[in-house]
Amino acid sequence: xxxxxxxxxxxxxxxxxxxxxxxxxxxxxxxxxxxxxxxxxxxxxxxxxxxxxxxxxxxxxxxxxxxxxxxxxxxxxxxxxxxxxxxxxxxxxxxxxxxxxxxxxxxxxxxxxxxxxxxxxxxxxxxxxxxxxxxxxxxxxxxxxxxxxxxxxxxxxxxxxxxxxxxxxxxxxxxxxxxxxxxxxxxxxxxxxxxxxxxxxxxxxxxxxxxxxxxxxxxxxxxxxxxxxxxxxxxxxxxxxxxxxxxxxxxxxxxxxxxxxxxxxxxxxxxxxxxxxxxxxxxxxxxxxxxxxxxxxxx
Numbered sequence: 001x002x003x004x005x006x007x008x009x010x011x012x013x014x015x016x017x018x019x020x021x022x023x024x025x026x027x028x029x030x031x032x033x034x035x036x037x038x039x040x041x042x043x044x045x046x047x048x049x050x051x052x053x054x055x056x057x058x059x060x061x062x063x064x065x066x067x068x069x070x071x072x073x074x075x076x077x078x079x080x081x082x083x084x085x086x087x088x089x090x091x092x093x094x095x096x097x098x099x100x101x102x103x104x105x106x107x108x109x110x111x112x113x114x115x116x117x118x119x120x121x122x123x124x125x126x127x128x129x130x131x132x133x134x135x136x137x138x139x140x141x142x143x144x145x146x147x148x149x150x151x152x153x154x155x156x157x158x159x160x161x162x163x164x165x166x167x168x169x170x171x172x173x174x175x176x177x178x179x180x181x182x183x184x185x186x187x188x189x190x191x192x193x194x195x196x197x198x199x200x201x202x203x204x205x206x207x208x209x210x211x212x213x214x215x216x217x218x219x220x221x222x223x224x225x226x227x228x229x230x231x232x233x234x235x236x237x238x239x240x241x242x243x244x245x246x247x248x249x250x251x252x253x254x255x256x257x258x259x260x261x262x263x264x265x266x267x268x269x270x271x272x273x274x275x276x277x278x279x280x281x282x283x284x285x286x287x288x289x290x291x292x293x294x295x296x297x298x299x
Contacts, residue, residue: 005038005050009095021046035100042257047271055099056298057286058230064294065228069195073188075224076103098299106215106225111173112156112165113185115193118208119146135169145244151193153186196229203292210234231289251289255282
């Protein structure tokens with residue numbers, strides 16, 4: 001029996017100001033309430049089946065990293081405690097508790113900031129074709145899942161729901177945001193990635209790559225926003241099973257991607273239904289990641 005999933009958080013007379021692939025965002029005036037639902041997207045399509053407790057895992061992992069890495073760059077997190085939430089959210093803990101964050105408002109920068117420490121996914125596809133990723137030349141002869149000589153910054157566009165992100169060169173980021181901001185984004189992306197990856201390695205997890213988002217707050221300061229080194233924004237591999245030269249077992253939604261590839265889905269909406277076994281296994285992978293990283297189970 002698959003537990004109930006929270007795929008929508010709208011209340012009677014109250015709807016999110018914005019809905020992303022996974023998150024519902026409510027405007028609180030000075031701040032925002034970001035709620036991670038159990039929705040699952042793959043290949044930029046929201047699938048019809050959610051993953052139980054997935055939103056709670058994402059929120060609790062993000063909060064863990066935002067607090068742990070706060071000394072590297074300021075972030076938008078204010079509270080995850082439902083007693084700090086305004087009404088009517090505080091009176092609906094079954095919907096909002098454990099999966100929600102009150103955050104500072106920020107103007108989101110239109111770039112997905114990706115750091116890659118290993119050669120996988122779309123990076124592997126591009127490397128096979130050109131020997132490069134996002135205009136960065138890599139050594140010849142690398143295999144799928146090989147560790148790169150050093151982590152690389154491989155940004156993409158920030159696409160609307162239903163469309164695909166496109167790789168960008170660093171020069172294109174400069175053209176979009178200016179050289180100073182582009183350099184700062186690259187610096188922060190690589191710093192957060194290496195710091196997070198080093199800690200995760202001590203817990204038996206390889207973070208092969210990850211995506212960050214940044215924004216500018218009301219003070220004009222660049223801050224880290226959205227989510228932080230989660231199984232939705234990263235590839236998590238078990239270190240004890242790492243074997244370069246092919247795809248790796250994972251703690252993230254790559255398991256779902258692999259299933260979707262196996263049934264030859266065309267990656268266009270609507271997404272296919274997921275078998276119960278895929279849902280259960282994926283839920284366990286997410287919860288295992290939280291336990292390994294933060295040393296706790298879902299709250």
